[in-house]
Amino acid sequence: MRSLIDILDFSAEEVNALIDDAKDMIAHPEKYSEICKGKKLATLFFEPSTRTRLSFEAAMLELGGSVIGFSDAQNSSSSKGESVSDTAKVISCYADIIAMRHPREGAPLVAANAASIPVINAGDGGHNHPTQTLADLLTISREKGRLNDFTIGFCGDLKFGRTVHSLISALTRYEGIRVVLISPEELALPGYIKKDVIEKNGMICTQTTDLEAVMSELDVLYMTRVQKERFFNEEDYLRLKDSYILTPQKLKNAKSDLCIMHPLPRVNEISVAIDDDPRACYFKQVLNGKHVRKALIVKLLKEAGAI
Amino acid sequence: MNIDSIQNGFVIDHIPAGRGMKLYELLGLESLDCSIALIKNVGSRKMGKKDIIKIDEAISIDFDIIGFISPEVTVNIIRDGVIVEKKSMALPKVLTGVIRCKNPRCITSCEQELVQKFKLTDPEGHVYRCVYCETKANYDN
Numbered sequence: 001m002r003s004l005i006d007i008l009d010f011s012a013e014e015v016n017a018l019i020d021d022a023k024d025m026i027a028h029p030e031k032y033s034e035i036c037k038g039k040k041l042a043t044l045f046f047e048p049s050t051r052t053r054l055s056f057e058a059a060m061l062e063l064g065g066s067v068i069g070f071s072d073a074q075n076s077s078s079s080k081g082e083s084v085s086d087t088a089k090v091i092s093c094y095a096d097i098i099a100m101r102h103p104r105e106g107a108p109l110v111a112a113n114a115a116s117i118p119v120i121n122a123g124d125g126g127h128n129h130p131t132q133t134l135a136d137l138l139t140i141s142r143e144k145g146r147l148n149d150f151t152i153g154f155c156g157d158l159k160f161g162r163t164v165h166s167l168i169s170a171l172t173r174y175e176g177i178r179v180v181l182i183s184p185e186e187l188a189l190p191g192y193i194k195k196d197v198i199e200k201n202g203m204i205c206t207q208t209t210d211l212e213a214v215m216s217e218l219d220v221l222y223m224t225r226v227q228k229e230r231f232f233n234e235e236d237y238l239r240l241k242d243s244y245i246l247t248p249q250k251l252k253n254a255k256s257d258l259c260i261m262h263p264l265p266r267v268n269e270i271s272v273a274i275d276d277d278p279r280a281c282y283f284k285q286v287l288n289g290k291h292v293r294k295a296l297i298v299k300l301l302k303e304a305g306a307i
Numbered sequence: 308m309n310i311d312s313i314q315n316g317f318v319i320d321h322i323p324a325g326r327g328m329k330l331y332e333l334l335g336l337e338s339l340d341c342s343i344a345l346i347k348n349v350g351s352r353k354m355g356k357k358d359i360i361k362i363d364e365a366i367s368i369d370f371d372i373i374g375f376i377s378p379e380v381t382v383n384i385i386r387d388g389v390i391v392e393k394k395s396m397a398l399p400k401v402l403t404g405v406i407r408c409k410n411p412r413c414i415t416s417c418e419q420e421l422v423q424k425f426k427l428t429d430p431e432g433h434v435y436r437c438v439y440c441e442t443k444a445n446y447d448n
Contacts, residue, residue: 083418083420084414084418085418085421102414103412104412104413104414104416104417105410105412105413105414105439105440105441105442106413106414106415106437106438106439106440107414107439109414109438109439110414110418110421110439124414125412125440126412127412127440127441192443196428196429
C-alpha cells in the first residue's frame, strides 16, 4: 500500500506530476468536485494542529469526500494505551485514507506498516512534514514558473526547522539550485544535513549571518521563526532576534520578483507591513497546501484502487 | 596467556580493541554454557591492538552484528579442530533487533514492542539511522 511518510518516498517525477495535478485542480476545480464521493478521510491528530487538520479536511470536502477523526490524543484510544499499529488497523476498517499527526517521530511510518489503506504523514514531532514541503514546492513552482535554476535563502532557525530540512532535501533533485543559509551560528543548519544532503548532492551553498548582505541575490526567501527557547542565554537571543525580522527596510535591495515564504505560524519574524507587498507569498502557501493535499489524496486513493 | 584451541566453534578475530565486550553483549554470549574466551588488547601488526573472541560451540551466529561492530573483523569457523571457513564481514544494510534508538521522541521509546530497525545511510562514515526517526546510531547504542 502506497503512503507518503517522507517527501523522498516519491520520485522527482511523481512530485512534479503531483504539482501539475494540483495546478489542474486549481484551474478546473469542477472536474474534481466529486472524484472522492463516498470516500472517507480519517484525520488522526494525536496532537493539536488546527491549520493542517483543517487543510486536509477542506481538501477532502472539496473532492466530494467526507471526513472522520479526532483532533487530540485525549479523544482517541491511545489515551487507553492502544498502540499506533492497532489504531491504524482499526481505522483501516472505517476509512479509505488516513492523515496522521503524532508527537512521536516515526509514528506515521508505524501506522503505514500496519494499515491496509494509504497513510499520509501530517507531521511527526520535529521529524517530517512532507505535505508542507509539497505546499512549498507548489508555491515556488507557481510563483517562479519553475523548480530549477534559482537561489533560495533560508533564514532564521535552520537548526530545528524541519520544514527547512525537508525542503532542502526535496530541492536536491532539481538542477541549478543555489542555497543561501542565513542564521545565527547558534541556529545554523545541522552539520549532518550539510554533509549528507547538500554536499553529497553537489548543491551550491553559502552561509552567512547577514540577511541584508545577501538579499539582492535571492529569488526565494524562506523565513522561519527564531525562538527564544532555543538559546542558552537571553543575552544572545536579544542580540540576535531583530536581525532576522523581515521589514520593508530590509527588502530595499531585494529583487522585484522575490518570493517571500514562511511555513507559518508567524510571530514577529515578518513585519505585517510586508503582508500587502506582492512579493509576500506566505498566505498563498497556505492555499497551495490545500490544493496539493487534494492532489495527494487523489493520487494515493487511485493507486490504492479506491477511486 | 594460554587459551585452549577449540574443536567446534568460532574464532572472531581482528575486533577493534575495546569493542570485544560490546560484541560479546550483542551476540548474547553471556547466556551460553560453553567455553568462551574474550581476549582484550592483543598485539596486532595490522591493527596495533585488537580483541579476539573464541567460542567453543557451533552456535548460530548473526554475522550482521559482527559486521556492524566492524567490517574489519574476520570469523574463522572451526570444525573438528580445523578451520573450515574464513569469513570476511561487511556492514549490513539493515540492522534489525540489535541496538535501540536513543531518541526519546522516537515512537520506539514509548511502544516497546516495535522492532528496532536501523538502515546504513553512509557506508563510508559507518552511519546507521533509525528507520522511524532517522536518529544516528553506533555500536554504543
